[in-house]
Amino acid sequence: MKPSPLKPSLTRASLALLTPALLALASPALAAPSGSLRVDRAAPVVPAGGRAAVTLRWQTQAAPQAEVHVSVSGGVPQLMARSSSGSARASWIQAGRVYAFSLRQGAQELDRLHVLGVPAGGGLLQADPAQVSLGAGGAGQTTLRWGCDGLNGELWVSREGAPEVLFARGQSGEQAAGWIRAGRYRFRLYAPGRARLLDEVQVVGAPSTTPTPPTTPTTPTGPGPAGRDRLQSSYRSLASDASVDATPRTLVETTIQLAAPQWVLLHCDGRVFPGGGRPAGRLELQIDGRSSGTQAVMDWRGSNNAVMTGINAVAAELLSAGQHRLSLVARAESGRFVVGSGTNLSVFVRPAEQVQASALGQDSQRFSFGTAGVGFSKHGYGVLPHTPVLTHRVQPRRGEPLVALAAGTVFHARGRGMGDAMWGLFLDGRYDFADPFVRTNLSVTDVWDGAALRGPLFSQAFVGGERFDGSPRSLSLDACEFPWGQPADNREPKLEFHVERGTNLVTLHGGLRVAGAIDPPARFLSAPSDYIVVGGSRTPQTPLRQARLLASGQLDLPPGHDGVVFFSAKARVQGDTSDPGGNVFLWLEIDGRRRGFMGVQQLKSPSSVSQRTVGVSYLAAGGQRLQPGTHSVKLFGRADGDFKHLSVHNDCSVLYFD
Known part of the structure; x- marks a missing residue:
């Protein structure tokens, strides 16, 4: 007797093929861990002699052991909180420091953000990284982050001492520079109209397979502002x-x-x-x-x-x-x-x-x-x-x-x-x-x-x-x-001790x-x-x-x-x-x-x-x-x-x- 075309027969072999598919429909695959990390202020102004506070909030999916870590100005990450979702207050933000907060599930980073401690009356600028390894095409990328106290700062850049050009503008921000090539770039953060220098960083581009060329040290010792500052030591x-x-x-x-x-x-x-x-x-x-x-x-x-x-x-x-x-x-x-x-x-x-x-x-x-x-x-x-x-x-x-x-x-x-x-x-x-x-x-x-x-x-x-x-x-x-x-x-004797x-x-x-x-x-x-x-x-x-x-x-x-x-x-x-x-x-x-x-x-x-x-x-x-x-x-x-x-x-x- 032939099977009806409307009722296909389920042989043992066909049942074996269908079973995994049916199980997959009944039990969807476990989702990959994901999450988001947010902060109320990315560039808080820190009063002179004091500290600022920011509030972090995070939520995750499929990350029951999520952790928030913080690294201060490139230092070793430290555990700040452990929960799949929540909020935490960081009341210890100091002027002149950059705080990298990372949301992690085990070894996997789910999200990351940065907080800049902006000095009162001034500004703060960071290049990440400051040493850029250039790719096969001869170009590399760094990210500039900045914050200013109550004014729209201007971020200017020059390469190897050439005239400065405007790169970005705003009270705070983050912007990538994907055109770094071999050489030295100086980024400067100014008050509007370049009326006052707030901060500056140097970025060096070097091929990843070639060491950075030697240069003459540039620590100022002359009569300029930086040299005069040194003399206050x-x-x-x-x-x-x-x-x-x-x-x-x-x-x-x-x-x-x-x-x-x-x-x-x-x-x-x-x-x-x-x-x-x-x-x-x-x-x-x-x-x-x-x-x-x-x-x-x-x-x-x-x-x-x-x-x-x-x-x-x-x-x-x-x-x-x-x-x-x-x-x-x-x-x-x-x-x-x-x-x-x-x-x-x-x-x-x-x-x-x-x-x-x-x-x-x-x-x-x-x-x-x-x-x-x-x-x-x-x-x-x-x-x-x-x-x-x-x-x-x-x-x-x-x-x-x-x-x-x-x-x-x-x-x-x-x-x-x-x-x-x-x-x-x-x-x-x-x-x-x-x-x-x-x-x-x-x-x-x-x-x-x-x-x-x-x-x-x-x-x-x-x-x-x-x-x-x-x-x-x-x-x-x-x-x-x-x-x-x-x-x-x-x-x-095997002493047991801690570093404080x-x-x-x-x-x-x-x-x-x-x-x-x-x-x-x-x-x-x-x-x-x-x-x-x-x-x-x-x-x-x-x-x-x-x-x-x-x-x-x-x-x-x-x-x-x-x-x-x-x-x-x-x-x-x-x-x-x-x-x-x-x-x-x-x-x-x-x-x-x-x-x-x-x-x-x-x-x-x-x-x-x-x-x-x-x-x-x-x-x-x-x-x-x-x-x-x-x-x-x-x-x-x-x-x-x-x-x-x-x-x-x-x-x-x-x-x-x-």
């Missing part, structure tokens, strides 16, 4: 010890009057010691009355061996034209503490063409590193266990050096046990002890009740231009650990006419015993209470240089378990005269073996600017007290840059 220090309680106390302060928007670097080296009660002290840098950069803390609570220790802070911000107040402020979180005389504040105006600054927005994850099996090599130890805390993507031009500064606080994760909290600065994820073109230091503070459960760490790095060819690189601040015992020894929010990383490159490092006699490291003895009762050639030369060299300032140069050195000090203790000093001499802060670290029995980091710094500025020519630079140390062989690690190079 200053160095100041605390004249006498200052007792600090819970009331914030301004220790050092200065003002500057900028003719144009400029990056300004703030740096502090100091010493603190307990003053009464259960003390915990905080030092912070402030710009126009608000905190900026490092939140540096020394907490003696929980310590049975409270001693004087070194502390360090760093910040960098792009400031608008006009007057700004720059301060070093201290307050006690608990009890009372003392900030020692000589604690300094260096204010460096326009230290480089390209500056990045980022701060840790929340306490880091818990770190606990083991070093069993980390063996020796010609580059010191093998690969140190490490995890990035803050990372900067940098792209110096071919032959262009880079400087990095990091400062912050670490704390014990459990409040008991002992070990070394450590970090270092890593180039492309590597810390190569013997690289002839890199100078950097590992920073250590022993975290236990014989020292402190919470304290400061600080590091610096100089990377020579030989390491850069114009391609993108990474410079990161990484928590890490050093194998103090034998390579196969697994008995070393407020830890800051600053990188600088471009326009550095003078930059380098003054090295110890034997800089290359091969073991943790690579120390320089500063003084001891068992080392007749290096007696106690006498100056010990740690590093020595020269720098040459070219004709026409404005003489503004920053110097910095950091060293880890190490005593012996049986040392009664005393004080360790570190200082700089330039052209035979002691300059800058004298770093001090106290060590005391029964914990004299606890290792700490000491820093010294000096900014030649104002009436103490250096003259063109050759200058000698030396780093000295001295051990006062009772030590067998008090030493510093020989990664204590002196960094300098202009």
Whole structure:
């Protein structure tokens, strides 16, 4: 019997073919995650000395684990909120910073927007990216974002010094420039009629397969507005010890009057010691009355061996034209503490063409590193266990050096046990002890009740231009650990610690006419015993209470240089378990005269073996600017007290840059 044409038969084979289609109709495929992110104001005006607030709203589809992250001026993204939809208020928008908000589901980005903190009375301009890789057709693209306070700004552009042409106009906006070719473009944001310069950025186009060609550094040192702004750089220090309680106390302060928007670097080296009660002290840098950069803390609570220790802070911000107040402020979180005389504040105006600054927005994850099996090599130890805390993507031009500064606080994760909290600065994820073109230091503070459960760490790095060819690189601040015992020894205690929010990383490159490092006699490291003895009762050639030369060299300032140069050195000090203790000093001499802060670290029995980091710094500025020519630079140390062989690690190079 033939099947009816109106009732086709369903054979077993045809049923097998139809079943998936029927199931698909009954159960539609899962939708791909999607979402949108919105903000009420993309360019809020930030009042002088204050902060602005914006409200973000987002909604998603098929994204049950959606997260909103924020990155500040190119820094490491930080988690802000987690929900499939909602709103959040960001009340911490600062002037001169660009905030990138990203809506994500796992590794997938669903939407992104930017918020610019516009300085009151001024404007802010960003190019993203500032280094443009050109495609096969010889062209590339960057995106310009800008915002102005109450006026329709004009965005003009010039290429290689040619006359400016109008690119865009508006109170705020975002516009792509898809015609970037090889060369340098300068975008300038003006008030209407080009009556006043509000901000400017430089964009460089270079073929993706060809390094950016070398150029002459352009940091202004002449009599123009930017050069005059640089001459407002200053160095100041605390004249006498200052007792600090819970009331914030301004220790050092200065003002500057900028003719144009400029990056300004703030740096502090100091010493603190307990003053009464259960003390915990905080030092912070402030710009126009608000905190900026490092939140540096020394907490003696929980310590049975409270001693004087070194502390360090760093910040960098792009400031608008006009007057700004720059301060070093201290307050006690608990009890009372003392900030020692000589604690300094260096204010460096326009230290480089390209500056990045980022701060840790929340306490880091818990770190606990083991070093069993980390063996020796010609580059010191093998690969140190490490995890990035803050990372900067940098792209110096071919032959262009880079400087990095990091400062912050670490704390014990459990409040008991002992070990070394450590970090270092890593180039492309590597810390190569013997690289002839890199100078950097590992920073250590022993975290236990014989020292402190919470304290400061600080590091610096100089990377020579030989390491850069114009391609993108990474410079990161990484928590890490050093194998103090034998390579196969697994008995070393595994400290669990966190890096505290407020830890800051600053990188600088471009326009550095003078930059380098003054090295110890034997800089290359091969073991943790690579120390320089500063003084001891068992080392007749290096007696106690006498100056010990740690590093020595020269720098040459070219004709026409404005003489503004920053110097910095950091060293880890190490005593012996049986040392009664005393004080360790570190200082700089330039052209035979002691300059800058004298770093001090106290060590005391029964914990004299606890290792700490000491820093010294000096900014030649104002009436103490250096003259063109050759200058000698030396780093000295001295051990006062009772030590067998008090030493510093020989990664204590002196960094300098202009």
